[in-house]
Amino acid sequence: MxxxxxxxxxxxxxxxxxxxxxxxxxxxxxxxxxxxxxxxxxxxxxxxxxxxxxxxxxxxxxxxxxxxxxxxxxxxxxxxxxxxxxxxxxxxxxxxxxxxxxxxxxxxxxxxxxxxxxxxxxxxxxxxxxxxxxxxxxxxxxxxxxxxxxxxxxxxxxxxxxxxxxxxxxERKPRLPMNAIYFENHYANDQTLENQLDTFNNQLNNYYQNRSENKRTDSFTGQIHRKLSKPKxxxxxxxxxxxxxxxx
Ligand SMILES: Cc1cc2nc3c(=O)[nH]c(=O)nc-3n(C[C@H](O)[C@H](O)[C@H](O)COP(=O)(O)O)c2cc1C
Missing domain, CATH: 3.40.109.10 (NADH Oxidase)
Incomplete structure (x- = not known):
């Protein structure tokens, strides 16, 4: 470092x-x-x-x-x-x-x-x-x-x-687990990614509920689906x- x-x-x-x-x-x-x-x-x-x-x-x-x-x-x-x-x-x-x-x-x-x-x-x-x-x-x-x-x-x-x-x-905002964005040689399979996203949804919700400003209940995939479902x-x-x- x-x-x-x-x-x-x-x-x-x-x-x-x-x-x-x-x-x-x-x-x-x-x-x-x-x-x-x-x-x-x-x-x-x-x-x-x-x-x-x-x-x-x-x-x-x-x-x-x-x-x-x-x-x-x-x-x-x-x-x-x-x-x-x-x-x-x-x-x-x-x-x-x-x-x-x-x-x-x-x-x-x-x-x-x-x-x-x-x-x-x-x-x-x-x-x-x-x-x-x-x-x-x-x-x-x-x-x-x-x-x-x-x-x-x-x-x-x-x-x-x-x-x-x-x-x-x-507080620092969490990021996706590294193996959900860094792949070697070929793209990951969807089942692996979905499992990682499930884990990250919980982690992010935890962050939102415990941070000092603007506390809320939310998930990563939830917010993506919500945002992309509206014209912008x-x-x-x-x-x-x-x-x-x-x-x-
Ligand atoms: C191209 C770009 C546009 C962004 N626009 C806004 C914005 O309009 N308002 C805002 O409050 N944050 C904006 N952000 C900040 C993101 O919301 C923020 O980077 C993301 O939620 C991750 O949080 P962090 O930067 O605190 O780690 C933008 C970030 C990028 C890269």
Whole structure:
């Protein structure tokens, strides 16, 4: 074990932050760490928007319905971004490139690039004693987020990240047993997985019933089935297509 592994294994999402700002150096180091993540084909196909304007933060918080989108030391929005391909290019190049950018492959490339950069940012922040929370809730109104941040075509806001000094200490949330997510050579059989899920359902229920905040009775498979049984953010498909991506 080393300090980095300790940081990784101690992760928990933080949703209450002290009223204590980050220094410019801290923000710089977090972004620099994000930038050093591996990137598919060296595209660096993402952008990070640091939101410092209180009105924009409030509007984003309204979109998400979560107070910690506003009440944090720093808010970043991670975007899949192939806009840079549009620059310094001829009309002819653009036509060919934009045809190719419409496929699912390039959408995956840009979303994975953004996620890798974000997770590097998260680890950098946590290694400094800060806490973070990812914010997929910004996609509650992806069109409004795009307008607020003035995002051009080929730029898709994926999620935010609230960063700051933790003002609560939630328990670590359990994860699936390792043999339910790590297989060697071939996928596991369903009976084995179902047994592991049964065990984990009990373990997670135990965690929910005994944690210090928001106690409840629930199971892992129960919450997955419940969430996936409802339609969700159905405007995202058209939004992504409208931006020029994932059309074919
Ligand atoms: C892409 C992504 C989006 C998320 N969006 C939200 C969100 O909108 N609001 C929130 O409170 N937590 C959000 N989370 C945090 C997850 O709920 C959390 O990581 C998960 O429940 C595990 O808990 P832990 O991070 O405390 O271990 C998000 C996490 C990820 C990776």
């Amino acid at each position: 080393n300090q980095l592994i300790d940081t990784l294994l101690n992760h928990r999402s933080i949703r209450q932050f002290k009223d204590q700002p980050l220094s410019k150096e801290q923000i710089h180091t977090i972004v620099q760490s994000a930038q050093q993540a591996s990137t598919s084909s060296y595209y660096q196909a993402y952008s990070i928007i640091g939101v410092t304007d209180e009105d924009i933060k409030q509007a984003l918080s309204n979109v998400s319905g979560q107070f910690y989108v506003k009440d944090n030391a720093h808010l970043m929005v991670f975007c899949a971004d192939f806009h840079r391909a549009q620059l310094n290019s001829t009309e002819e190049q653009k036509k060919t490139m934009n045809g190719n950018l419409q496929n699912t492959e390039h959408f995956i490339v840009a979303t994975v690039d953004a996620a890798l950069a974000a997770q590097n940012a998260a680890i950098a922040a946590e290694s400094m004693g800060l806490g973070i929370c990812y914010l997929g809730s910004l996609r509650n109104d992806i069109n409004q987020v795009s307008e607020l941040l003035q995002l051009p075509d080929y730029v898709i806001p994926l999620f935010g990240m609230a960063i700051g000094y933790p003002d609560h200490q939630p 953010r159905q405007d995202v498909t058209d939004f992504v297509k409208h931006k020029g991506m994932n059309r074919k």
